[in-house]
Amino acid sequence: MPRQIFQLRISLTGVRPTVWRRVLVPAGYTLDRLHRVVQHAMGWRDCHLHSFEIDGLQYGEPDPDGELALHDELDVRLDAVLGKGSRFQYTYDFGDWWEHDLVVEDAVTADPEERYPACLDGERACPPEDVGGPAGYQALLVALADPEHPEHWAMRDWVGDHFDPAAFDAGRVGTLLRRFC
Structure with a gap:
């Protein structure tokens, strides 16, 4: 039986x-x-x-202290809980609370010439870790955009000169996915 591939769109919520x-x-x-x-x-x-x-239902790494009621993510295959049109959420960093909306846009047969996972497209750089969630990221963007902003240089120093919020490289992401996933 040919391998099935899900095309997913992942969107970070609360960020414009x-x-x-x-x-x-x-x-x-x-x-x-x-x-x-x-x-x-x-x-x-x-x-x-x-x-x-x-x-x-909530899935993740089981909490050894039992405080979070999560089903073990190791035990759940995507095709057992999702199909074309499914929408679900992924939350990262329970302090900053980054919510991601995921949609299974399509289910296709694997191309034998293609390596998976693969990145087809995307837009904009990921916010920096520990920036303070969507509100902190918005404040960072405002400060970076205005050299006269009182926090501009402090934020630029914190985030580094390499950070460009508009940057995205699908080829680089594809390489990372093939190497580490």
Whole structure:
């Protein structure tokens, strides 16, 4: 039986302009592998906790203290809980609370010449880790855009000269996905 591939659109919620990615992932991946895909596709560094919410159920790494009621993401294949048209959420960093809206845009047969996962498209750079969630990121963007802003130089020093909020390189993301996912 040919391998099924899901085309996913991942959008960071609460951020304008929108930061998004379109990726192809094997439908047989488990949620823990999808977590790695989201991390590399978006540009996160996997420094914080995360969870998925699919049809009202929470999935993630089981909490050894039992405080978070999460189903083990290692036990759940995408094709067992998702199909074309499915919409679900991924939350990263429970302090900054980055919510991602994921949609299964299509389900296709794998191309034997293609390597998966793959990044098809996207826009804008991922916010820096620990910036303070969507509100902190918006404040960063405002400060960076105005050299007269009182926080401009402090924010520029903190984020570094290399950070360009408009930058996105699908080829680089594709290489990271193939290497680490």
